[in-house]
Amino acid sequence: MSMTRQAEPAVDTPPAPGPKQTDGRTVRRSPALRLLARPEVGVFLGAVAVLVFFLFAAPPVRDGSSMANILYQSSTIGIMALPVALLMIGGEFDLSAGVAVVASALTASMLSYQLTLNVWMGVIVALVVSLAVGAFNGWMLVRTGLPSFLVTLGTFLILQGVNLAVTKLVTGNVATDDISDMDGFGQAKALFASSFDVGGVQVKITVVWWLVFAALATWVLLRTRYGNWIFAVGGNKESARAVGVPVTFTKISLFMLVGFGAWFVGMHNLFSFNTVQSGEGVGQELIYIAAAVIGGCLLTGGYGSAIGPVFGAFMFGMVQQGIVYAGWDPDWFKAFLGVMLLGAVLINLWVQRTATRR
Amino acid sequence: MDRSSHPRSRRIAPFVAVAAAAALTLAGCSSGSGGKKAEEGGADASAGKANTPRMKVALVTHQAPGDTFWDIVRKGAEAAAAKDNIELVYSSDPNAGTQANLVQNAIDQKVDGIAVTLAKPDALKDVIGKAEAAGIPVVGLNSGLSDWKDLGLLEFFGQDESVAGEAFGKKLNEVGAKNAVCVIHEQGNVGLTQRCDGVKKTFEGRTQILNVNGTDMPSVKSTITAKLKQDSSIDYVVTLGAPFAPTAVQSTGDAGSEAKVATFDLNKELTKAIEAGDIQFAVDQQPYLQGYLAVDGLWLYENNGNYSGGGEQPVLTGPAFVDKSNVDAVSEYAAKGTR
Numbered sequence: 210m211s212m213t214r215q216a217e218p219a220v221d222t223p224p225a226p227g228p229k230q231t232d233g234r235t236v237r238r239s240p241a242l243r244l245l246a247r248p249e250v251g252v253f254l255g256a257v258a259v260l261v262f263f264l265f266a267a268p269p270v271r272d273g274s275s276m277a278n279i280l281y282q283s284s285t286i287g288i289m290a291l292p293v294a295l296l297m298i299g300g301e302f303d304l305s306a307g308v309a310v311v312a313s314a315l316t317a318s319m320l321s322y323q324l325t326l327n328v329w330m331g332v333i334v335a336l337v338v339s340l341a342v343g344a345f346n347g348w349m350l351v352r353t354g355l356p357s358f359l360v361t362l363g364t365f366l367i368l369q370g371v372n373l374a375v376t377k378l379v380t381g382n383v384a385t386d387d388i389s390d391m392d393g394f395g396q397a398k399a400l401f402a403s404s405f406d407v408g409g410v411q412v413k414i415t416v417v418w419w420l421v422f423a424a425l426a427t428w429v430l431l432r433t434r435y436g437n438w439i440f441a442v443g444g445n446k447e448s449a450r451a452v453g454v455p456v457t458f459t460k461i462s463l464f465m466l467v468g469f470g471a472w473f474v475g476m477h478n479l480f481s482f483n484t485v486q487s488g489e490g491v492g493q494e495l496i497y498i499a500a501a502v503i504g505g506c507l508l509t510g511g512y513g514s515a516i517g518p519v520f521g522a523f524m525f526g527m528v529q530q531g532i533v534y535a536g537w538d539p540d541w542f543k544a545f546l547g548v549m550l551l552g553a554v555l556i557n558l559w560v561q562r563t564a565t566r567r
Numbered sequence: 568m569d570r571s572s573h574p575r576s577r578r579i580a581p582f583v584a585v586a587a588a589a590a591l592t593l594a595g596c597s598s599g600s601g602g603k604k605a606e607e608g609g610a611d612a613s614a615g616k617a618n619t620p621r622m623k624v625a626l627v628t629h630q631a632p633g634d635t636f637w638d639i640v641r642k643g644a645e646a647a648a649a650k651d652n653i654e655l656v657y658s659s660d661p662n663a664g665t666q667a668n669l670v671q672n673a674i675d676q677k678v679d680g681i682a683v684t685l686a687k688p689d690a691l692k693d694v695i696g697k698a699e700a701a702g703i704p705v706v707g708l709n710s711g712l713s714d715w716k717d718l719g720l721l722e723f724f725g726q727d728e729s730v731a732g733e734a735f736g737k738k739l740n741e742v743g744a745k746n747a748v749c750v751i752h753e754q755g756n757v758g759l760t761q762r763c764d765g766v767k768k769t770f771e772g773r774t775q776i777l778n779v780n781g782t783d784m785p786s787v788k789s790t791i792t793a794k795l796k797q798d799s800s801i802d803y804v805v806t807l808g809a810p811f812a813p814t815a816v817q818s819t820g821d822a823g824s825e826a827k828v829a830t831f832d833l834n835k836e837l838t839k840a841i842e843a844g845d846i847q848f849a850v851d852q853q854p855y856l857q858g859y860l861a862v863d864g865l866w867l868y869e870n871n872g873n874y875s876g877g878g879e880q881p882v883l884t885g886p887a888f889v890d891k892s893n894v895d896a897v898s899e900y901a902a903k904g905t906r
Contacts (some may be wrong), residue, residue: 260873267797269793269796269797270794273821274796274821274823275793275796277794278789278793278796278821278822279789279793281785281789282785282786282789282790285783285785285786307782321598322601322602322603323602323603323762324597324602324603325597325598325602325603325604326596326597326598326602327594327596327598327599328598330596342633369632370632372633373632373633376633377638380637381904382638382835383633383634383635383637383638383903384633384635386603386812386835387601387835387836387839388601388602389601390600390601391598391600391601391602392597392598392599392600393598411821422781477785477786478784481784481785481788481817482784482813482814482817482834483813484836486633486634486635486810486811487632487633488631488632488633488634488782489633489783489784490782490783491782492780492782492783493782493783496783526789529780529788529789529790530784530790530793533777533790533793533794533797534793534796534797535797536797536798538752539776539777539778540754540776540778542778542780543754543755567596
């Protein structure tokens with residue numbers, strides 16, 4: 210699908226004289242329709258719909274601090290949904306993303322605590338470990354040619370087991386020790402888990418990072434050669450390789466990008482809650498993938514955007530917290546969430562179908 | 568060979584450099600406060616060792632990986648095993664079918680006793696019957712208070728979740744709470760629902776239920792914040808697991824709420840928070856005791872034919888309240904991960 214997008218300029222270069230001009234394939238669609246055909250527009254409309262719905266259904270949502278809370282929840286999903294989306298555009302996905310977050314937090318926490326180091330040492334080593342896990346995923350995938358489902362399912366199980374076993378081995382418990390009184394904690398908390406005041410509303414710093422990363426990812430995807438490579442390897446790996454795209458590098462680096470995201474969210478969890486339970490994170494990978502898919506990324510690769518998953522994650526946070534703000538029967542919580550998300554995806558799909566129909 | 572050795576050494580060189588640099592920075596980057604160095608190692612309680620013949624006992628639970636609670640149960644069981652000259656085989660799976668297979672595995676190993684949790688009694692009925700047919704004594708712990716006798720278990724060690732909930736509700740009355748929210752971190756868990764129901768039964772104020780996603784702390788935090796914003800008259804947050812209580816305290820701060828936090832279950836961080844007054848009280852079902860007594864009960868039966876609870880009544884390990892008045896006595900053990 211990406212190929213059609215990139216080929217667009219080439220289509221209208223020949224002046225194409227003669228009567229055949231109106232056979233439909235070369236007709237330029239109206240700007241409105243072309244806008245609608247962008248992957249993020251459907252989810253944007255879905256997010257707006259959900260937001261408007263809850264503004265009416267749940268009065269507390271209208272409050273600024275409630276919106277800050279919704280954005281916070283969305284940002285912790287969204288920061289991970291971004292690299293997960295890029296990876297998905299590149300034609301792969303990562304089931305180990307949820308436990309990778311916890312693995313990173315555990316590494317940083319245990320290293321600092323057990324060796325009594327400045328916590329920044331733990332943070333740096335955790336980054337190296339997270340990137341290494343990503344590189345391992347990508348390397349295995351490229352070397353063996355196995356589907357990413359299998360490779361990352363393996364990593365998922367390995368990390369889950371290692372998280373538990375190593376934590377138990379090192380700390381004697383299945384949760385890490387409190388590191389909040391150690392050197393460097395305050396600085397790291399300021400970077401990863403602080404909040405600031407905007408007109409009397411406490412906004413979490415993760416919201417800022419989320420938007421910064423989203424802007425960065427959008428720029429990379431649309432304005433750089435690397436962005437083209439991502440679309441190309443996700444669209445058709447063989448033809449991408451044939452035209453000189455470094456497929457191996459692109460795939461491995463995309464997995465490492467997910468590793469970076471896992472590290473960042475892991476550090477947020479650690480410096481926000483001081484300790485980490487080794488069993489956490491399981492199931493989160495599906496939420497990241499869901500946010501990316503709702504955000505207009507195809508599970509088959511080659512199509513999507515970086516801004517779409519931002520709205521996808523926002524929709525997830527909005528629905529999840531909106532149900533609580535509305536004070537609905539909590540037994541139905543998951544069912545509400547599912548119905549809302551499915552509805553949003555359908556709106557998304559409908560918009561895209563309408564827009565791409567001639 | 569010559570040709571290949573050169574590039575290889577070049578490839579290794581950066582790693583060596585990084586490792587050396589890391590070692591240097593490590594040396595100069597230690598933390599002046601906190602960390603392992605600040606923790607004083609307490610000597611483990613040692614109560615001698617039995618000289619009875621070596622036994623093999625299996626403990627099979629429905630623990631999900633990485634849960635602090637079950638870790639404490641296991642430590643209790645291990646302490647009893649060490650004292651009673653028992654080889655302990657621990658296994659667990661939250662899936663009832665798999666847990667039944669693990670019990671079968673213990674039978675196949677011809678163990679001398681089995682301790683099992685009955686989170687889903689029906690799924691374990693058959694396999695427990697097989698163990699009894701094979702002459703292996705079986706005791707229950709933690710979950711299954713209403714089913715252990717029907718399944719023919721020797722004895723049961725645990726907390727009645729409803730009773731614990733009711734005690735919690737009474738305590739809320741004592742401290743003058745009016746509107747409490749009960750935070751369920753695993754939707755559909757029977758024990759957790761029973762706790763909230765128990766609270767509702769005795770608490771004279773209003774009790775609301777809130778479901779949160781227990782595997783994602785930021786999500787837990789925002790959802791509790793959302794609930795406190797939705798109903799600003801909430802004055803008590805009741806969490807059902809120790810790790811969620813400190814998160815609930817953060818949520819009250821975020822929501823600008825005056826609500827206080829109390830919880831079921833205990834751990835190291837929680838005793839500190841109770842000392843500091845951030846968390847009001849915790850109900851402790853003493854998981855260490857559950858693991859310890861289950862293993863020790865099997866030993867007593869084997870060596871002296873004893874039945875704890877007389878074969879009629881369960882042995883209750885909770886609810887024991889920990890609050891500011893008695894937290895000092897408990898925190899020492901919580902620090903070691905046994906309370």
